[in-house]
Amino acid sequence: MKKLAAKLWAVLMLMLVSMQTMATDTFTSNRTDFRDESIYFMMTTRFYDGDTGNNVLCWDNQSAQIETKDPCWRGDFQGVIDKLDYIKALGFTAIWITPVVQNASGYDYHGYHAMDFQHVDCRYQSSDGSKDGDAMFQELIDKAHAKGIKIILDVVLNHTGNFGEQTLCKEFDRDTDLATQALIDACMIPNEEKLGSDYLTSVAYEQYQRRLALMKNIRGKNQDVHNYWHHFGDFNWDYPNRWWAQIAGDCVDLNTENDYVADYLVKCYGSFIKMGVDGFRIDTSGHISRLTFCKQFIPQFTALGEKYKDKRLNQAPFFMYGEVCARYSDVTYRGQENLSCYYYTWQAPQDLLDKWDGSQSYWDTQVLFDKANGGTGVDDHQMALCESDNAPTPTSDNTFMVNGKWHEPDYSQASGFHVIDFPLHYNFGNAAAAYGLAKSGDKKYNDATYNVVYVDSHDYGPQQTNDQFRFSGDDAQWAENLSLMFTFRGIPCLYYGSEVGFRRGAPIDRGPHGPLSETGRAYFGGYLTGDVNASDFGDYKATGNVAATLNHDVAQHLIRLNKIRQAVPALRKGQWTDEGCTPADGGIAFKRAYKNDSYALVAINGGATFTDCPDGTYTDVVTGKK
Incomplete structure (x- = not known):
C-alpha cells in the first residue's frame, strides 16, 4: 500500500511554490478568511456514537434498524467531540454538521424536517439527563474551538416538516423524554382542536392530509390565514x-417572503450564531429567490454575525454558503441564469428591493389556495417581484490573475453569499472534466475562490455513472480529484468516509427502504474506534481502527494536501490563470497568486512547462528541492 501511495503522490501532483516575498504564514492562529479552511462534512447521526444511551429508532423502517442493530439516531454530539482529534489529524479545520433543530418525520435522522426551529433536537441530549440538546451543542462548539476547529451549521430556511412548527403552526406537543422518541404516538401528542379528536384512530394518509391542510390550504379552507407557508402546488425544477x-x-x-416568517427564522438561527457557530450552510437555497436572500436573510445574518463575532474562532467574519442544486453539465443551469449557482453570488437590483412589501398586513390580505381547490397559490405582487429578478448577471475577473499577477478584487456588486459549486461537483467524475468547466465558467461567479467544492455528498455523486451513487472511482481517481480540489480555487470539502473510499459506489439514499448500512449514509463509527491525539493539523498519534483509517493511502494523501494548502496562501485564496502553462499530455497546469505574498505553480497528472513567472527561488513542496 505504501508503494501505491508514493506512486500516486509522485505522479498525480507536482507543485512549485515561490517563496520570494512570503513571510511566515500564521495559518493556525489567524484564520479570518474562510478560504483558509478545509471542510469535513458529516451526518452527525451516522458519524460516531459517543453516547449509546441516546440511540433512538426512527419511526419508519424499524424492523431493518432492529435487525441490523443500527438505529438511525446513533451518532451524536458526544461522538463528534470524542473524534475532534480525528478531524484534526486529517488536517481539516472546519466541520459541517447536518441540521440540529428539533425534527419530526418518519425518517428524520438527517435533520431536514423541522418541527421546532427554537431548540436542538431532544435526541442529542445526554442519556444521563445532565445536559439537554442545546447544552450538548454548546459543548461541541466550545471544544471544537479549543482545538482550532470551526463549526458550520446546516440550516433550513425553505421548509418545515409536515408536523407543523411550534410557533408558526403548533399541531403537537412533544414529549422530549428519550424513552418515548421511537414511538410516534407516545412522543407526539396531537392538538385535537386543530387535528380532530379522532386523529390517532385515523389512517396514516388522513392524518397526513389533516396536518398538511393547516399549512397548505389544500382542502378548500383558508387555515393558514397569515400565509406562513406557500400554497402553490405545482413544482418544476426548471422554472422559478x-x-x-x-x-x-x-x-x-415556508413563505420566506413574509417578514414575520423570515424574522422568526433569523431569530431562531441567530441563537446559534450567538452560541458561536462560525458559518451556515443553507439547505435548498435554490428553492428561495435571490431577491428574498438579499432582502431578508443575508443582511440580517451578517449583522448578527458582526454582533456576536467575539463568540467565533478568531472573531472571523460570519460565512454563509448555499445549496443551489444544479444537476447539469454546464455552469448555467439549462440556459437560465436566475436558476444557476452563480446568480446568488451577485446583489439583486436595488429598484426591486425597494418595491418589496413583506409586511404581515400585506400577507393577511392574501387568500391563497392550491390549484386543486380552484386557486393559483400565488399572490399578485411578491412572487411576481421575485420572478422579475432575471436580468443577465455581470461577469468578473475576481477569480483570475490579470497579466500574470494578482489584482485587487471588486466586491461592489457581491451579495455577500457564497455557494456550493454544483457544476464542478456534477462534473467531478475526473479532475479534467471539473477543471475544464471552471475554465469556461468561473467568470460568471462574483468570486469563485469562495465556492465550496466537493466530489460527492449525502445527496448526490458526480454524473459520471449515476448521480444517485457515491463516487465509485478507485484510489487513483480519488487522489487525482483531491489533488485538484486542494490546489485549485475554492474551499475543499470532503464527505465523511471518503478518506477511505467508504461505501464507494453505494446508493446514497434509499429512504426508509432497507437498512442504512447498505447506503452511502451508513454508520462510520467502526472505522474510528481506538485512540487518536492530534498535536496539530495533520500531526497525530493513533491506535486501533482509527490508526488504520488514518493510514489509508487516500487519508495520507489528504493529510499531505491539507498541510501543503495550509502552508501556501496562494493555494487557499489565490487567483488563478493557465496563461504560460503547458501541461504534459493529459495533465493539468495552472498558476495561482495571492497579493504579493505567495505564488504557486501547479501540475497534476504529469509535468508542465511554465513561462512568464516572476523571478525568485521556487521550492518543490513535494520533494523539497529548490
Missing part, C-alpha cells in the same frame, strides 16, 4: 416556481 413550491411530502414550503 421552484421558489414557492413544495419539493417533497416532508418539506412543506
